[in-house]
Amino acid sequence: MAANDKPRLCRVAGRDTWHIYHQRKRLSTGCTDRASAELVLAKYAFDLSRPQTQAVGISQILDLYLADRRDALKPGAERLAFAHKPLSAWFGEKPVEVVTEPECRSYIRNRLSGGISTSTARTEMQALRAALRWAAKEKLTAEAPHIPLPPRAAPKERWLTRDEAQALIEGCGSHHMRLFVILALGTGARVASLLDLPWSRVDFDGRVIDLRDPAKPRTSKGRARVPINDGLLAALQEARAVRETEWVIEWAGDKIGSIKRGFRAAADRAGLEGVTPHTLRHTAATWMAQAGVPLWEVAGFLGHSNTRMVEDTYAHHSPSHLKAASRVLDMSILQQFPVARVNTDTKKPKESRDAKCPIPCGENDIRD
Template identity: 45%
Template sequence: MYRKDLGDKPTAETMGYTGKAVLAHFGHYRPDQIDSALCRAYAAAREKAGISQGSTHTELGHLRSTMMWAEKNRLIDKAPAIERPPKPTPKERFLTKAEVARLIEHASAAHIGLAIHLLFATAGRIGAILDLTWDRVDMERGVINLRLPDARTRKGRAIVPINRGLMAALQTAREAAVTEHVVEYGGTRVASIRKGFEGAVTRAGFTDVTLHTIRHSAAVEMVSSGIPIEQVAQYLGHSNPSITFSTYGRFAPEHLQQAADVLDFVRLKVAR
């Protein structure tokens, strides 16, 4: 019922997968029977099955959201407390601009390389890149609008400038385009580049690189180059710059520098 209420939101599709594992363990219990012991048993079983702690955290989070929705809609009296294992610290893997260029060079097809270029140059998510149509690429003004004309996709998607390197790639792609979508293959829209992307990662000799790594790398590159957090937040489509700062503030060159200078007793000694 919750998935139906979510409609076509991405979470609804994801819960189709996470729900299978959750229902296998919790499905025959009433909500009021779910307690910390049951949640811990689930986490232990998932760990034994080789499932990552992060995946288990997400699965139990979906159960929590479902129970809260059920309480809100008066389907149950009270949502149970869902205990989750701690969310693991995100990996710090990010690519330099040279590594992104290397990844594009090792793409097996032009549309894979273009998608990677778009991911980095716009700092967009893969869904936004594959949704992108030529009517939202304004080459005269040099602007890309990653948003779709609906409330669901406006959040988290930005309108960003086109840099010179991306402009050249887009001009080449536009000349060969046969569909309305920017990323196309064989005359049709591309639904996924995961297989082609993973192939490029392997050929480039990289490890621990995912599609999201490209967006993360773009954010790190901007912040470490001195771009103000407020601008980076807008580029990433974050509604609250504090979210951007909490994630990427440590990459700013001036971050904590003033505090470090206060602790510099060597300069004091030299001055004396």
């Protein structure tokens, strides 16, 4: 900074406060005493000496946030990458200030018109919100704007009957697909948990499958240790006898990366519509609820830390759901207890002066 460009204090006619004079402009310090004004001047000069950083665009923020999640080995980083791709395409290198509620709603409408589900749109907006909050925390932007989220989608009601499940098993065209269906129905586990399951976490002696991967950090999508029922035990023993790899679900001597195509083919052979691999987890939970298994036990079987989601999604399948409350309102019970008649006459009858006094008194007592 040249000497003649350095800011300095000055007086302004008719003003009590000191001013900073810089580049032919005067800025009030708000201070009437010289010592306080010198402090304001020092801060002003320091701010001028700091390197000016270029504004960070939204796409760059998304990249930096994803890199930070990966460096910290945070779970779900790869899912973020899928959500960030359409966000980067829409917002690009625009500044954070363009992220307004109308702009977010335009993005959501555009994505929904493209055929994605409301749940996917909600996930993408949650990813944007998390990235901008992180940017504000890291001082990359002044503040994180409000991000409106689409409403939560209603829980899917599609589940398989016993006959449909048997038809699906019979429709499987390969051994590994049949094992997957039986394993999914017998454990209620998510697809990723089963495809990542090694034989080392299948305890045949204790008849327990440990779906928890010790090499991965715990996430909100919990995994559980589930018992092996008789039907599942037979299928696992058969598969272990011909195994070629360390993975329970394998094909051609290798681990399975995806079962979508094989599952779709099996569902088509069985004549089932609206069925996905996740339907098997939903089916397992529904069957347990219909059999009267306590909801807290269903939640534990599915790997949930509380019963909130299970109550919202499966409680209506339970035969005992709200029955205790319903019995309280049973009119046949209420009729056993007749309601006492209430005198609706609000006029109080006048008492006669000769009315018998409830309190005995003598002849010489004075009455009002």
